[in-house]
Ligand SMILES: Nc1ncnc2c1ncn2[C@@H]1O[C@H](COP(=O)(O)OP(=O)(O)O)[C@@H](O)[C@H]1O
């Protein structure tokens with residue numbers, strides 16, 4: 439059977455066929471059965487007509503309903519589409535003449551998702567480059583000037599009269615603290631460890647810094663790895679771990695955090711869990727940023743956060759997908 443060209447034509451043909459079938463059936467029943475209808479209908483013939491009509495309507499309804507059922511699947515799928523999550527495609531088996539409509543819809547989802555992924559990849563790459571540039575400038579320019587100031591102050595302290603020595607030493611401490619702060623901001627913007635030593639070291643540094651800054655205990659389980667992962671995979675993991683830890687510090691009221699990284703031949707799993715108050719209801723810019731990054735590497739990001747039972751962020755990245 440040749441398929442109709444457009445969904446409207448397909449639908450028209452199907453309804454037309456079904457109704458044709460029903461009318462033919464009705465006509466045949468009238469012609470071949472002993473039932474007759476007079477020109478002016480008699481009272482006794484009314485039940486016969488009613489039964490006939492009921493049969494026709496039921497048959498028509500049943501056939502139309504099964505034919506149009508794929509439309510419900512399609513509408514349900516349209517409602518599920520929820521960027522930036524990856525949505526599933528509508529199953530186009532057993533969809534009869536609506537096959538075209540469903541494959542067009544699936545193809546549209548494919549196009550939208552790939553367009554979205556490439557747009558957010560561009561935006562995130564621009565953001566990363568900008569961070570790298572600012573980090574480098576902070577480190578090289580302000581960092582250098584502060585270092586020079588620190589050395590000059592040190593010489594001044596050594597030669598200063600006792601009356602102003604204490605003040606100079608205070609200034610020296612302030613400059614030293616600013617230098618540390620500039621270095622730590624630069625590191626947060628773009629961790630050198632990630633480029634130079636890989637994800638494991640960068641995550642270790644991140645956890646240590648987090649534990650020091652917040653006083654929350656971190657239980658880290660990162661299996662050491664010999665092979666480096668792809669740079670984009672490492673960056674996605676690092677940024678998601680960073681945002682998750684920031685969220686724990688800001689929102690969770692946690693006493694303990696677990697960070698696990700597990701890499702096998704075909705997948706990487708990163709888990710950040712806390713024992714805080716849980717109950718993430720509204721996803722803000724931080725979490726939607728994590729979802730965008732996860733999409734870039736085709737990963738699954740799930741956040742489970744039952745109220746009172748802590749929050750778990752789990753990222754599963756398929757490796758060797760290409
Ligand atoms: N670990 C967590 N524990 C408890 N609540 C959290 C946690 N992480 C996120 N939340 C909640 O989810 C919301 C959204 O988080 P996010 O998208 O990162 O936005 P932001 O951190 O900018 O508020 C937060 O405002 C907070 O209420």
Ligand SMILES: [Mg+2]
Pocket residue numbers: 681684685724725
């Ligand atoms: Mg946040």
